[in-house]
Amino acid sequence: MIIKKYKAATEKDAILMAKEDLGPEAVVMNVKTTKRKGIMKLFKKNTVELTAAIDDNVAEKPAKENYSEDAQNAIEEKINSIAKLLEQQMMTVNDKSTEPNDEKEDSRGSRFDAIVSEDTKESVHSDTKASNPVIKNRVIELIYNQLIENEVNKEIADEIIGEMDTENNNLPLDNILANVYQKIVLKLGEVKPLAVGEKKPKIVFFVGNTGVGKTTTMAKLASKFKLEEKLNIAMLSIDTYRIAAIEQIKTYANILNTPMEVVYTPEDIKNYVEKYSDCDLIFVDTAGHSHKNEEQKKNLKEMVDAVSDYETEVFLVVSAVVKYKDLLDIAKTYDKLFDYKLIFTKLDETRASGSILNLKLDMGKTLSYATWGQNVPEDIGIIDPQIVAKSLLGGAGDGSGF
Numbered sequence: 001m002i003i004k005k006y007k008a009a010t011e012k013d014a015i016l017m018a019k020e021d022l023g024p025e026a027v028v029m030n031v032k033t034t035k036r037k038g039i040m041k042l043f044k045k046n047t048v049e050l051t052a053a054i055d056d057n058v059a060e061k062p063a064k065e066n067y068s069e070d071a072q073n074a075i076e077e078k079i080n081s082i083a084k085l086l087e088q089q090m091m092t093v094n095d096k097s098t099e100p101n102d103e104k105e106d107s108r109g110s111r112f113d114a115i116v117s118e119d120t121k122e123s124v125h126s127d128t129k130a131s132n133p134v135i136k137n138r139v140i141e142l143i144y145n146q147l148i149e150n151e152v153n154k155e156i157a158d159e160i161i162g163e164m165d166t167e168n169n170n171l172p173l174d175n176i177l178a179n180v181y182q183k184i185v186l187k188l189g190e191v192k193p194l195a196v197g198e199k200k201p202k203i204v205f206f207v208g209n210t211g212v213g214k215t216t217t218m219a220k221l222a223s224k225f226k227l228e229e230k231l232n233i234a235m236l237s238i239d240t241y242r243i244a245a246i247e248q249i250k251t252y253a254n255i256l257n258t259p260m261e262v263v264y265t266p267e268d269i270k271n272y273v274e275k276y277s278d279c280d281l282i283f284v285d286t287a288g289h290s291h292k293n294e295e296q297k298k299n300l301k302e303m304v305d306a307v308s309d310y311e312t313e314v315f316l317v318v319s320a321v322v323k324y325k326d327l328l329d330i331a332k333t334y335d336k337l338f339d340y341k342l343i344f345t346k347l348d349e350t351r352a353s354g355s356i357l358n359l360k361l362d363m364g365k366t367l368s369y370a371t372w373g374q375n376v377p378e379d380i381g382i383i384d385p386q387i388v389a390k391s392l393l394g395g396a397g398d399g400s401g402f
């Protein structure tokens with residue numbers, strides 16, 4: 001694993017620097033903007049500090065050379081928060097308090113104290129007769145259990161842990177944590193939010209099963225792009241199965257003061273896209289139906305194909321609450337129709353965010369947004385692989401902040 005920091009005037013420049021240095025496979029892990037305050041604003045521009053990483057297998061240079069002090073500090077910070085979570089885990093594990101052991105110090109100088117509490121440390125030491133390899137395995141086992149607890153598929157958890165050098169007795173504990181954390185971040189890959197097209201208009205479809213939050217998510221994004229980015233937006237609805245569905249989208253369109261039309265046929269969608277071709281984005285809400293209904297799937301594909309002359313983007317909206325087997329089934333079904341990016345909804349209703357990692361790895365699709373509530377437009381954000389990784393290692397509370 002190579003982790004490096006880059007400073008530039010803009011995020012784009014920093015990404016370019018990282019990709020030039022580490023290669024195209026480099027993954028952005030963190031972006032920090034330093035805003036100049038007061039009179040300094042006049043003299044110095046804001047700077048962006050970007051942390052990027054690349055897997056050893058992909059990188060050409062050995063990791064150690066590139067492990068800058070800065071980057072190490074950044075990992076330290078993150079590990080501290082993960083360590084706290086692990087500490088809680090340790091506390092609950094197998095609290096067999098036996099005689100305290102004299103040999104408390106870890107000769108390798110690892111940050112064991114930061115990872116486990118004094119009590120647990122003693123109980124683990126006495127459990128294992130101060131045998132360091134066992135302690136390390138115990139930590140790895142805890143991390144593994146945590147991944148499984150958060151519903152990461154067993155094969156994926158095995159892969160993450162299996163890639164680690166568990167035999168190496170000299171591996172400091174914080175390295176183990178940093179390693180797992182980085183592996184997860186890299187596996188989640190580059191996250192791509194919605195962006196305007198090269199030409200106007202770009203047509204953005206929201207597809208997915210009934211009740212997953214397509215309309216709400218579309219309203220959240222429409223609101224952000226209209227109010228924050230001041231873009232021209234139109235809304236179409238092909239959800240003609242329910243009167244209420246059209247009313248719902250009409251309400252949002254009214255609030256946002258955007259045009260809204262109901263589409264019944266592929267011919268309709270073509271005409272409306274033509275009509276609103278001066279818009280930056282045309283959002284299309286689709287009917288919530290079962291992914292097993294062949295007729296509905298055919299109709300949906302016809303609608304998307306009808307505007308294939310334009311730049312289009314499809315978001316598959318999936319609920320994080322749905323059990324993984326069904327999610328995979330849904331994702332595979334839509335994959336046969338068109339390419340898509342993934343939006344996960346209802347992260348506020350589940351503590352387990354494993355399906356984000358599972359679906360990413362099983363389908364190889366790009367992740368984009370996560371939503372964590374019914375409030376429009378607040379409860380939405382671009383998926384942050386760091387937060388997902390942290391939540392998989394310990395839990396990110398109510399799901400907000402993804």
Ligand SMILES: Nc1nc2c(ncn2[C@@H]2O[C@H](COP(=O)(O)OP(=O)(O)O)[C@@H](O)[C@H]2O)c(=O)[nH]1
Nearest residue numbers: 210211212213214215216288346371372373374
């Ligand atoms: N808790 C929670 N509820 C949500 C979220 N997104 C949408 N909902 C709710 O889920 C229900 C169905 O949403 P809707 O957008 O109509 O789903 P659609 O059928 O896919 O269009 C509504 O009550 C929404 O308020 C979310 O992120 N968290």
Ligand SMILES: [Mg+2]
Nearest residue numbers: 214215239245
């Ligand atoms: Mg809907």
